[in-house]
Every structure is written in structure tokens, then in C-alpha cells.
Amino acid sequence: MSALGDLVTDIVAEVDSVFLFSPSRSLFEAFAGTDTPVVVVAPEADVDAERFVELPLEFNDLTERVRFGVEGGLDNEFVEEGDQIACAAKLFADDIDAVTRVRAGDYDQSGVYDLFVNSRAEPAVIRNVLEVAIELGKKGQKGKRVGALFVVGDAGKVMNKSRPLSYNPFEKSHVHVGDPIVNVMLKEFSRLDGAFVISDSGKIVSAYRYLEPSAEGVDIPKGLGARHMAAGAITRDSNAVAVVLSESDGLVRAFSAGEIVLELDPEEY
Amino acid sequence: MQLGREWFQGLTSAEQNFVLAVLLVGVGLALGGVTAWLVRGVLVAFDVDEAAEGTAFERTARGIGTSTVGLLSQLCALFVFVVAALYALEILQFLPTQQLVVAASWLLPRLFVALLVLVVGVLVGDKAEIVIGDWLRSIKLPEATIIPRLVKYSILYVAALIALSQLQVATGALLVLLAAYAFGVVFLGGLALKDLLSSAAAGIYLLLTEPYSIGDEVEIDGARGVVQEVDVFATTVENDGEEYVIPNRKVLREGAMRVRS
Numbered sequence: 001m002s003a004l005g006d007l008v009t010d011i012v013a014e015v016d017s018v019f020l021f022s023p024s025r026s027l028f029e030a031f032a033g034t035d036t037p038v039v040v041v042a043p044e045a046d047v048d049a050e051r052f053v054e055l056p057l058e059f060n061d062l063t064e065r066v067r068f069g070v071e072g073g074l075d076n077e078f079v080e081e082g083d084q085i086a087c088a089a090k091l092f093a094d095d096i097d098a099v100t101r102v103r104a105g106d107y108d109q110s111g112v113y114d115l116f117v118n119s120r121a122e123p124a125v126i127r128n129v130l131e132v133a134i135e136l137g138k139k140g141q142k143g144k145r146v147g148a149l150f151v152v153g154d155a156g157k158v159m160n161k162s163r164p165l166s167y168n169p170f171e172k173s174h175v176h177v178g179d180p181i182v183n184v185m186l187k188e189f190s191r192l193d194g195a196f197v198i199s200d201s202g203k204i205v206s207a208y209r210y211l212e213p214s215a216e217g218v219d220i221p222k223g224l225g226a227r228h229m230a231a232g233a234i235t236r237d238s239n240a241v242a243v244v245l246s247e248s249d250g251l252v253r254a255f256s257a258g259e260i261v262l263e264l265d266p267e268e269y
Numbered sequence: 270m271q272l273g274r275e276w277f278q279g280l281t282s283a284e285q286n287f288v289l290a291v292l293l294v295g296v297g298l299a300l301g302g303v304t305a306w307l308v309r310g311v312l313v314a315f316d317v318d319e320a321a322e323g324t325a326f327e328r329t330a331r332g333i334g335t336s337t338v339g340l341l342s343q344l345c346a347l348f349v350f351v352v353a354a355l356y357a358l359e360i361l362q363f364l365p366t367q368q369l370v371v372a373a374s375w376l377l378p379r380l381f382v383a384l385l386v387l388v389v390g391v392l393v394g395d396k397a398e399i400v401i402g403d404w405l406r407s408i409k410l411p412e413a414t415i416i417p418r419l420v421k422y423s424i425l426y427v428a429a430l431i432a433l434s435q436l437q438v439a440t441g442a443l444l445v446l447l448a449a450y451a452f453g454v455v456f457l458g459g460l461a462l463k464d465l466l467s468s469a470a471a472g473i474y475l476l477l478t479e480p481y482s483i484g485d486e487v488e489i490d491g492a493r494g495v496v497q498e499v500d501v502f503a504t505t506v507e508n509d510g511e512e513y514v515i516p517n518r519k520v521l522r523e524g525a526m527r528v529r530s
Binding site for chain 1: 483497
């Protein structure tokens with residue numbers, strides 16, 4: 001038993017700060033009295049933590065969750081590059097059951113925190129679009145696998161760098177993503193070709209858009225198709241972010257500034 | 270039945286009165302119980318108990334070993350019982366004068382209504398404070414604590430005013446105060462919200478007719494650029510890193526130039 005205790009002590013030895021992922025109130029209060037700075041990473045600020053990083057999506061993958069939390073901590077200057085961080089998070093159970101140690105800035109910044117917080121569009125809008133894409137990827141449209149491309153934010157510029165393929169079904173309508181009925185509409189329209197354009201505040205501006213940004217210098221992994229290329233190019237050419245559901249491998253990818261910043265498997269959610 | 274009547278007729282008139290009074294008190298108790306049960310049923314059916322959850326009033330009621338619903342139903346039962354008891358006292362001729370009966374029958378219902386209004390007022394005030402506070406928190410604006418409190422005290426004030434006027438206490442001065450307050454809220458609020466309201470009216474027109482939409486190049490009041498967002502209050506126009514937020518009333522007043530190219 002003492003060997004196991006030593007192992008855990010080694011993991012948390014001399015850390016500069018502790019990151020608690022969705023802690024219970026009592027756990028947080030137990031930590032609040034200690035000397036080590038505590039950062040809470042949770043979907044909702046319900047424990048009144050002084051240092052708090054909002055988690056927009058319950059990342060099932062622990063690596064993604066930790067990565068998001070640490071990038072958020074760096075961005076808010078709760079931690080500095082090179083700081084040793086102990087992370088306590090839930091992995092299997094409903095409460096915290098795993099402790100891990102990470103050095104801030106050890107892996108290159110994936111920009112997943114920037115994707116949500118420092119994009120033009122509001123974090124809630126990006127989260128809603130991701131949720132639609134995940135749901136679409138999980139169930140497909142009428143049991144058939146589909147692909148989809150959502151361009152979020154900077155809609156004025158995106159509209160000027162694209163052209164309509166056909167009549168815009170969202171013309172003169174004022175609907176926003178996140179509304180359950182609208183999400184059903186989005187899924188219905190996903191069988192149309194082309195991209196969805198969504199504004200900073202989440203208004204669905206258009207469907208059926210053919211994007212024509214300049215694709216020069218866009219570098220995406222080989223093997224991904226035209227949809228991903230278009231997503232990479234439009235995010236490089238404007239301040240938008242793009243959420244792509246791949247028809248071939250079923251993964252959801254988010255693009256920002258021409259690069260893939262997030263890759264999710266819908267089946268895990 | 271026959272036996273009972275013969276026994277009753279055999280009693281002296283004072284004894285008859287006493288029996289009647291006892292019966293009346295018994296009926297009053299029973300009716301009060303039924304009233305409490307009915308009121309409780311109705312209140313629970315309307316989810317009053319859930320609505321009262323978390324209010325300061327409910328907490329106080331819990332502190333004295335009852336609940337909001339219990340308190341309200343007990344109040345109704347008490348009223349029924351007190352009326353029955355009053356009649357019993359009258360039959361026993363315990364009340365010194367007839368005037369007292371008249372005064373009591375005038376005062377009792379009013380006192381009852383006044384109490385009920387007060388309780389409901391406190392309850393609604395508490396609830397309104399909680400609901401508005403929650404709403405402000407949900408839109409991430411918990412700092413504006415003055416608004417829920419203001420709403421609460423306004424409701425309490427109106428409830429107290431109704432209760433006092435039920436008891437025919439002179440409330441003229443308080444009424445003037447209320448009128449002044451209402452006028453202040455409406456007038457100053459209107460003055461403060463004037464721009465917002467006119468922008469919203471224009472915004473509804475813009476959203477319905479869409480003279481320009483996201484992606485169009487427009488010039489409004491000297492600001493030229495690509496429309497990024499149109500909402501009820503404002504239009505956002507962007508041009509090379511410069512973002513103009515133009516209130517919609519300006520669009521309607523000055524007009525907009527849409528660039529066709």
C-alpha cells in the first residue's frame with residue numbers, strides 16, 4: 001500500500017498549481033484552504049472559484065479536457081509556461097477518480113481554448129454548432145452517413161467569399177442554432193450540398209453556399225476531401241471558424257485560421 | 270331521532286342554547302377542518318407548494334413547524350372556526366351588546382382578506398425576487414441586485430396598501446406616494462429606454478423586410494462596410510478591421526445606402 005501511496009505522492013510532488021475538473025463543492029472547499037493555487041475547470045461556475053476556466057463541452061477524452069483546461073489557464077495567466085500542474089478529473093466514475101501531472105506548454109498549443117473563447121463567434125454558438133455536428137455524425141440523416149460543413153462567425157466576409165448554389169432556405173428567416181427545432185432543420189438541410197453560414201450571434205444566414213476562398217497555402221492532412229479543404233481555406237481567408245463532419249470517416253473537426261484545432265469522434269459522446 | 274327531540278324539548282331554554290352552542294362549535298371545527306383540507310388540495314393542485322419553495326416566507330413557516338400551504342389553509346380554517354364560535358357566543362348571549370356582533374361581522378371578513386393579501390403579497394414578493402435574481406444570474410448579470418429587491422418591495426408596498434385599505438385605514442397619503450412612484454418608474458423608464466424602444470421598433474421593421482442582409486455592403490450614417498449582424502437593437506457593419514455598431518433608429522432616420530456592384 002505504501003508503494004502505491006508513494007506513487008501518488010510522486011505524481012503530485014512540488015506542483016505549482018492544482019486543476020480540479022468539475023469538482024464537487026466540498027472537494028473544492030477542502031482545497032481552498034491549502035497554499036497551492038487551485039484552478040477550477042467546469043462547465044458551470046457553481047463553486048464560486050476565484051480562478052475558473054469554463055469548459056464549453058464535456059470532452060469525453062481526458063487528454064482533450066486537460067489540454068483545454070491548461071490552455072485556458074495559460075490564457076488567463078493562472079499558470080505560466082513550464083509550471084507543473086496536477087490535474088484531478090473524472091475518467092470512469094461520476095466523481096473525480098484520476099490524478100495526472102502535466103507541464104504547462106509541454107505540448108504545442110492546439111488552440112482549442114482559443115477556438116471557443118477568442119473566436120469572433122460566441123462560445124455558446126460554437127458549442128451549439130459542434131453539438132449539431134456531433135449528433136449528425138452519430139445518427140446520420142435517416143440512417144445514412146452524411147457530411148456537413150458549418151462556417152461560424154465573420155458571416156459578412158464569408159458571404160462575400162461564397163456564392164449561392166441554389167435558393168437559400170433560410171432567406172428572411174431569423175433562426176439561431178441551439179434551438180431544438182432549428183437543429184432538426186439543420187439536420188434536414190444537411191443533405192443539401194454546400195456550406196451553412198452562421199453569424200457571430202448564431203443566426204443561420206444561409207445554407208447551400210459554395211465557398212470560393214483562395215486555397216493557396218492551405219495545408220491539411222492528405223486524405224481529407226474537398227469539404228475539409230474548403231473549411232481550411234475559408235478560415236484562413238476570414239476570421240471565421242469551421243466545423244466539418246466528414247462523410248468518409250465520420251469525425252468532427254474544427255478549423256481555425258486554416259488549421260485543424262479539434263478532432264472529435266461523435267461515437268464517443 | 271324521536272328520542273333526541275323529546276330530550277331536547279325537555280331542557281330549559283338556557284340548556285337548549287348551551288347544547289346548540291356546543292353543536293355549533295363542533296360543526297365549526299369540522300367545517301374548518303374541511304376548509305383546510307380543501308384549500309390545501311387546491312393550493313397543491315396549483316403547485317403553490319413548489320412555487321413557494323426557497324422563499325424567505327416558506328423558510329419562516331418551516332421554522333415554526335408548518336409550511337406556506339399549511340399556513341394558508343390554516344388561516345382559512347381559522348376564519349371559518351372564528352365565525353362559528355362567534356355565532357355560538359351569540360346564542361349563549363355572552364356578548365354584551367348587539368353592536369359588538371355587528372362590529373365583528375364587519376371587521377372579521379376584512380381582517381381575513383387583509384391577512385390573506387399580506388401573506389400572498391409577501392409570498393409573491395419573495396418569489397419575484399428569486400425569479401428575477403435567477404434570470405439576472407442566467408444572463409450573467411448578478412451585480413444588478415437592486416432590481417429584484419426593488420420589485421420585491423414594490424409588491425410588498427402594494428400588498429400592504431390593499432390590506433390597509435381593506436381595514437379602511439386612511440391610505441390617501443400612501444396612495445399618492447404610490448402614484449408618484451409609478452409615474453416616476455413609467456416616465457423616467459420611458460425616458461431612459463426611449464432610444465432602445467425606437468431602435469427596437471426600427472429593428473423589427475428591418476428584420477421583417479430585410480432591406481439589407483448579412484454580407485451586403487452598405488453605408489449608414491457615414492459608416493461604410495459589410496453587414497455582419499442585424500439584431501433587434503443594432504446593425505453591425507464592418508470595414509477593414511473597423512466595426513461600427515449602428516443603432517437601428519439611425520438606419521430608419523438617416524436611411525441606408527446599399528452598394529450594388
